[in-house]
Amino acid sequence: MSEILKCEEITKRFGGLTALNKVSFNVVKGEIFGIIGPNGSGKTTLLNVITGLLKPDGGRIMLDGTDITKLEPHKRVKLGIARMFQGMRVFPYLPVYLNVELVARAVYNNARLARAKTSWALTMSGLLPEAAELPIKLTPYKLRMLEFARILVSNPKIALLDEPFAGLESSEAESMIDLIKKFNSLGITFIIIEHRLRYLMKIANRVMVLNQGVKIAEGKPEEVVKNPQVIEVYFGGETRK
Ligand SMILES: Nc1ncnc2c1ncn2[C@@H]1O[C@H](COP(=O)(O)OP(=O)(O)O)[C@@H](O)[C@H]1O
Numbered sequence: 001m002s003e004i005l006k007c008e009e010i011t012k013r014f015g016g017l018t019a020l021n022k023v024s025f026n027v028v029k030g031e032i033f034g035i036i037g038p039n040g041s042g043k044t045t046l047l048n049v050i051t052g053l054l055k056p057d058g059g060r061i062m063l064d065g066t067d068i069t070k071l072e073p074h075k076r077v078k079l080g081i082a083r084m085f086q087g088m089r090v091f092p093y094l095p096v097y098l099n100v101e102l103v104a105r106a107v108y109n110n111a112r113l114a115r116a117k118t119s120w121a122l123t124m125s126g127l128l129p130e131a132a133e134l135p136i137k138l139t140p141y142k143l144r145m146l147e148f149a150r151i152l153v154s155n156p157k158i159a160l161l162d163e164p165f166a167g168l169e170s171s172e173a174e175s176m177i178d179l180i181k182k183f184n185s186l187g188i189t190f191i192i193i194e195h196r197l198r199y200l201m202k203i204a205n206r207v208m209v210l211n212q213g214v215k216i217a218e219g220k221p222e223e224v225v226k227n228p229q230v231i232e233v234y235f236g237g238e239t240r241k
C-alpha cells in the first residue's frame with residue numbers, strides 16, 4: 001500500500017474554537033476516501049488546510065513523500081492536488097470553456113496543450129454542447145460538471161470534492177457517482193466530503209468520521225455505520241437537543 005497523502009495531527013483554531021484537533025489520516029493511492037461529519041465538524045476546514053487556503057496551527061501534510069505543509073496553494077495544484085469547492089467558484093460571466101481553459105493555462109505553460117486539455121475535459125464531463133454558454137445559464141447539475149471539468153483539466157493525482165452531491169436530484173447524483181468511478185479507474189485518487197452517509201456508502205473505499213474537529217472513527221463504510229459513536233453523533237444527538 002502506498003500512501004499518496006498523509007495528514008499528521010492537523011490542528012486548526014479560529015480564535016477560541018478548535019475546528020480541527022490533531023486529526024491524522026492517510027489516503028492510499030487509487031482509493032476513494034470519504035470524510036463525513038455533521039455540519040460544523042471541520043470537514044471544509046480540513047480541505048482548506050490540505051489545499052493550502054488555510055495554514056494549520058499544528059501538524060504536517062505529506063504529498064507523495066514531500067512535505068507540503070508550508071507550500072502556497074498554486075504550488076500544490078502543480079504537484080497534483082485539485083479541488084471542487086462547496087458552492088460555486090466559477091466566473092459566471094465567462095463562457096464555460098474559458099472557465100476551464102483558465103485553469104488549464106495556469107497549470108500548463110503552453111496555450112495549445114491548455115486548449116487540447118480543455119476540449120478533453122469538457123468532452124469527458126459532457127459539457128461540449130454548452131462550451132460557449134455562460135455558467136449562469138447552466139442547470140445546477142451542469143454547473144457541478146463544470147467544476148468537475150475544472151478539476152480534470154489539471155490532471156490531478158488527487159481530487160478533493162466538497163459535497164459534490166449537494167442539491168442534485170438522485171439521477172444526477174448517480175451520474176456524478178459514475179463519473180467519479182470512471183476517473184478513479186483512470187488513476188485519480190479522491191477525497192470526498194459529505195455530511196450525509198448515503199452516497200459515500202456507495203463509492204468510498206474507506207471513510208473517516210469527524211465530530212467537532214475530532215476524528216471519531218475510520219474504516220470501511222459498512223463498518224463505520226455500525227460504530228456506536230458514529231450512530232450517536234448521527235442519530236442520537238439531535239433528539240436530545
Ligand atoms: N474562517 C473561519 N473563521 C471562524 N470560524 C470558522 C471559519 N471557518 C470555519 N469556522 C468554524 O469552524 C467549524 C468547522 O467549520 P467547517 O470546517 O466549515 O465545518 P463543515 O464543513 O464540517 O460543516 C465551525 O464551527 C465553523 O463555524
Ligand SMILES: [Mg+2]
Binds near residue numbers: 043044045086
Ligand atoms: Mg463544509
